[in-house]
Amino acid sequence: MKRPLRSGYTTGACAAAAAKGAALLLRDGQPAGTVTIALPSGEEARFTLHRQEREADSATCSVIKDAGDDPDITNGAEIVATVASLTGESSVVIVGGSGVGRVTKPGLAVAVGEWAINPVPRQMITAAVRSVFPEPASVQVAIAITNGAxxxxxxxxxxxxIVGGLSILGTTGIVRPISARAWTDTIDAAIDVALACGSTTVVLSTGRTSEVVAQTPLQLPEEAFVMMGDHIGYALASCSRKGVAEVVLACQFAKLVKIACGHEQTHVSSSELDLQMLASWVRSEPRISGLESRARQANTARQLLEDSDNDSALIELVAVRARAFARKLAPESEVKVLLAGYDGKVLYFA
Structure with missing residues (x-):
């Protein structure tokens, strides 16, 4: 019997916990073993404190991020907060330190030029520090990530x-295991950046290989290229909802077949059924009906494409169906398909 997947905490929650630990150390002069902070949901979470250092007018504390069972690049990262006393009006000033990036493009939750510490984490950090230093105290909180760059x-x-490091993120404080939320949030952010940078076309690619193939003929700024992975349906709907004028789907043949078969998630394991459906389409198309037996016997969509010597009628058949399905998911956008060949060439674009 499989054990339940374990949730973890966002970089924002870890930063708030580290900030509270540093504030307590600055106030009391004694390190605490753990701290408890309030999450945006109203729940409380307890964190073990890691590194703790005290100086005359400041204190530093860190938390090792535990992302639970979610495959997160920041799992195990050290999130560091340094709290220092300030003079002047009551305030909690939040800045970034080593390993935290700065925002250089519009369209994100934080303005250009600001540290990449999102609004909810800022609120959590402020609340955590204020629980130790209530108004009218004035302090600065510097957030860093060891090896963040x-x-x-x-x-x-x-x-x-976002240059120079990572972002401090999180809207709930909790990382749900193996969820698609982190990826879809990145898709939304990337589309927002593309639009804010003036791009009317967004290229949605299923992977880096397809993206590279699409970049040369399309000659668009890098912001226009959005890696959607397997999240076809979500990415298309997001483009339509955000008012993207033109969407280009860039993928290889196997993924294109899945889209043509109506899969909004292309990681689904239904290759055999997809090939049987493709075979039925081939049978009804006189120009390529002779490929039906190959389609039924093929182990993969790629094998069929290569066995057909990249047959243009086969490619068009699948591309037209894929585009029709994509247009249903993105009714407010014009959708085109760019098929990246396995040899790195563009096989179809319309």
Whole structure:
């Protein structure tokens, strides 16, 4: 019997916990083993504190992020907060430190030029510090992520316009295991950035290989290219909802067949059924009806395409059906299909 998947905490929740630990150390002069913070839902969460250092007018504390069973690039990262006393009017000033990025492109939740610490984490950090230093105290909170710049190289942050490190994120404080939320949030953010940068066309690719193939003929700014992975339905609906004028679906043949078969999620394991459906389409198309037996015997869609020597009628048959399905999901956008060949060439674009 499989054990239940374990939830974890966002970078925002970890930053708030580290900030509270640092505030307590600054106030009391004694390190605490754990802290409890309030999450946006009203629940409370307890965090074990890691590194703790006290100086004359500041204190530093860190939390090791536990993302639970979610495959998160920041799982195990050290989230660090330094709280320092300020003079002047009552305030909690939040800044970024080493490993936290800055926003360089419009369309994100934080303005250009600001540290990439999102609004809800800012609220959580402020509340955590205020529970220790109530008004009218004035303090600065600097949030850092150990090795954050290196970890950021494994994300899409640079394309989104977050440079120099990672973002401090989270709307609930909790990371749900193996959920698609992190990916779909990134899709939404990427589309927002594309629109804010003036792009009227968004290229949705299922993977980096397809994206690279699409970049040369389309000659669009990098912000226009959005990696959607398997989230076809979500990405198309998001483009339509946000008013994207033109959407280009960039993918290879196997994914294109899945879209043509009506799958909003292309990770679904129904390859055999998809090939049988494709075979029935081939049978009804006189130009390629001779490929029916190959379609029924093929192990993969890629095998059929290669066995057909990239037959243009076969490609068009699938592309037209895929485009028709995509247009149902994105009725407010004009949808085109770009088929990336397995040899790195564009096989179809219309």
């Amino acid at each position: 290196e970890l950021a190289q494994k994300t899409l942050n640079n394309r989104l316009g």
